[in-house]
Amino acid sequence: xxxxxxxxxxxxxxxxxxxxxxxxxxxxxxxxxxxxxxxxxxxxxxxxxxxxxxxxxxxxxxxxxxx
Amino acid sequence: xxxxxxxxxxxxxxxxxxxxxxxxxxxxxxxxxxxxxxxxxxxxxxxxxxxxxxxxxxxxxxxxxxxxxxxxxxxxxxxxxxxxxxxxxxxxxxxxxxxxxxxxxxxxxxxxxxxxxxxxxxxxxxxxxxxxxxxxxxxxxxxxxxxxxxxxxxxxxxxxxxxxxxxxxxxxxxxxxxxxxxxxxxxxxxxxxxxx
Numbered sequence: 001x002x003x004x005x006x007x008x009x010x011x012x013x014x015x016x017x018x019x020x021x022x023x024x025x026x027x028x029x030x031x032x033x034x035x036x037x038x039x040x041x042x043x044x045x046x047x048x049x050x051x052x053x054x055x056x057x058x059x060x061x062x063x064x065x066x067x
Numbered sequence: 068x069x070x071x072x073x074x075x076x077x078x079x080x081x082x083x084x085x086x087x088x089x090x091x092x093x094x095x096x097x098x099x100x101x102x103x104x105x106x107x108x109x110x111x112x113x114x115x116x117x118x119x120x121x122x123x124x125x126x127x128x129x130x131x132x133x134x135x136x137x138x139x140x141x142x143x144x145x146x147x148x149x150x151x152x153x154x155x156x157x158x159x160x161x162x163x164x165x166x167x168x169x170x171x172x173x174x175x176x177x178x179x180x181x182x183x184x185x186x187x188x189x190x191x192x193x194x195x196x197x198x199x200x201x202x203x204x205x206x207x208x209x210x211x212x213x214x215x216x217x218x219x220x221x222x223x224x225x226x227x228x229x230x231x232x233x234x235x236x237x238x239x240x241x242x243x244x245x246x247x248x249x250x251x252x253x254x255x256x257x258x259x260x261x262x263x
Contacts, residue, residue, distance in 0.1 A: 013150065016251050017241035018121030022131070025071070034117035034254030052142070053135070055235070055242040056150040 005046030005061040011036040013058035020050035020059060076122050080132050083125035087225065090218045094200040094211055097218035104246070111250035115257040120247050127238055130228055134237025145235045150242040162245040165191050169216035177209035184212070187219040189226070 007020070007029060014036040020029045021037065028043035029050050039050070041064070051059040086103075089096035103126075107119035120127065134140030148154055175181040185198035197218075201211050228240030241247055 015150065015155070015242055015247055016117050016120065016254070017127065017238060017244075017247060018117065019127070019131070019238045019241065021121060027071075031117060031121050033115055033258040034111060034120075034251060035258055053236060053238065055145050055238045055240070057144055057147070058150075 003044070003046040003064075005063055006041050006044040007039040007046065007048070007050050007059050008062040009037050009039065010058040010060070011038070013056050015056045015058070017055060019053045019055060023049040023053045025049065074122070077128070079123055079125035080128035081125070083129045083225075086125075087222065090200065090214075090222075092200060094197065094214040094218060095204060095206070097214035097221065098210075100217055100221045103221075107246050107250045108253070111253040111257075115254055117247070117250050117254060120241065120244075120250060126225065126228065127241055130232045130237045130240060133229075134232045140232050140237045141234055142237075143235050145231075145239045145242050149231070149235075149239065155243045155248045158243050159245045159248045166220060169220065170213075172216060173209050173213040176212040177207065183208040184215065187215055187222065189219065190223050 009020075009029075016031045016034050016036055018031050018037070020039075021027075021031055024039075025047065026043055026045065028045075029037055029039040031037045037050075037059075046061050048061050051061055086096070086099060089099070103124075106123070107117070110116060110118050134142075172181070172184075176183055185196070185201055186194045187197045188194050197215060201214075204211065224240075224244075228244075231239040
């Protein structure tokens with residue numbers, strides 16, 4: 001059931017603004033302790049909405065390894 | 068956002084509009100902006116989070132509304148340099164320096180060395196008459212001087228945010244917002260041992 005892609009966050013570039021969190025229709029991406037965002041790989045469907053709104057260009061859709 | 072539960076704080080973009088409208092009528096309302104200035108810092112220092120940026124920032128919500136819902140943004144990628152650490156921390160330093168100058172100006176008025184300037188300064192350079200918003204009050208002049216200075220900072224940053232919102236993504240301002248940079252730095256310091 002898992003999608004082929006998921007949202008991968010470059011934690012060094014993330015500004016932790018939370019725009020991705022708001023955009024995610026599944027609540028799969030969250031900002032952790034005000035430091036960076038991280039997507040739960042098992043819940044992310046790779047729709048790319050977070051990538052589209054990220055002002056720091058720190059989110060990229062990546063392929064899942066063993067699918 | 069479809070299907071997501073709305074919270075009271077999802078409507079704080081209205082507060083942002085109200086704040087700037089109030090400052091158009093009475094400059095003393097500019098002091099209310101201190102909430103947006105102190106609350107993110109308090110939440111970062113004591114809570115170790117960016118709850119303000121993530122949920123309470125009316126300005127970020129306003130950019131989302133205009134740039135996203137109302138499609139006033141070209142939705143292009145933010146230039147790499149604009150989201151780089153050098154630019155973010157450089158802008159923070161510049162912003163704090165200008166803020167310090169503004170506080171010093173307030174001190175000069177408080178000490179009587181200078182008189183009240185009933186004007187705001189946009190983009191730290193362009194003086195705009197704003198005298199109709201102040202005709203004396205029970206407070207000393209320095210209170211109004213700080214209001215003019217602080218409103219200048221708030222309006223300048225709002226306009227900068229609008230400009231980058233139009234050319235890039237709705238929340239491009241967040242990439243180099245001085246408050247966001249400061250609070251993230253505080254959170255990183257506070258949580259440096261906790262992760263992984």
